[in-house]
Amino acid sequence: MAATEAYWPNSARLAVSFSLMFEAGGQPISGAGGVIPDPIEKGLPDLPTNAFFQYGVYEGVPRILDLMDKHKVRLSSFMIGQAVGKAPDLAKEIVKRGHEAAAHGRAWQNSYFLDPDAERKFIADSVETIKSVTGQQPIGWNAYWMRNSPHTLDILHSLGFKYHIDEPSADQPFIVKLKAGDFVTVPYTLHMNDIVSYPFVGYNPSAYEQALRDEFDQLYEEGAHRRRMMVVSLHDRISGHANRVRVLDRFLAYAKSKPGVWFARKDEIARWALQHRSITPVYDRAAPTIGGLPGSAT
Secondary structure, X not given: OOOOOOOOHHHOOEEEEEEEEEOOOOOOOOOXXXXXXXXXXXXXXXXXXXXXXXXXXXXXXHHHHHHHHHHOOOOEEEEOHHHHHHOHHHHHXXXXXXXXXXXXXXXXXXXXXXXXXXXXHHHHHHHHHHHHHHOOOOOEEXXXXXXXXXXXXXXXHHOOOOEEOOOOOOOOOEEEEEOOEEEEEOOOOHHHEHHHHOOOOOOOHHHHHHHHHHHHHHHHHHOOOOOOEEEEEEEOOOOOOHHHHHHHHHHHHHHHOOOXXXXXXXXXXXXXXXXXXXXXXXXXXXXXXXXXXXXXXX
């Protein structure tokens, strides 16, 4: 690192960033999967599973928003277009409280198999819905289970996006050089994703809380000598339950007790990386069909 540049704003030692997946209403009415192990007959509406998703609207998102207000933390909400269309007031409330509205696709489904024109429309439709409802232009992207096509980053860049999170490959942001310019990756962490304990069989709140603390402590220690970032993914219908919010409440109190921690939205992290390119890893990758990692299609 250059002597005149800090890893993070105000010389913070660690960046901590939360994602809130706003998905309720974007799932298929049948076959979405959930806490019920027995699959429903094809084509029939899965009423309890849809009600499980709806918990995110009625309880989960409001509870998480209140928690973030309590600790004065702002997060990035990756919104499905159909979810925003069905609960516009809640989407507006997320942005009103200072959180980022990012894009998560038109519906809760894969898009990596679409041809480039269809994929562009799938992404652009979600952008249009989010912007028209919340007034905020999304610049961040998250695909269904992180699976993108070889063309996705090029499409995102052309639509005005600055970053995506669909790569669990590092504990700091980095830049990937595309044909049309720089594009930021703000990496994901599967092991800090609440959905790894989904369904609720075997869920242990104490173990989850300890995992959060251990992740924080290790990255905080490393942050004295290199740029470090901790990311935690929350789902509206999962982390919005009362016992999980209580765990997050204790973790946030613990993390905020440490000096030099920057609680940041992912758009803030992406912009910081672009503005401090000299201390940000920059990768010039082969096409995804050759190198197997996200980059320009050709």
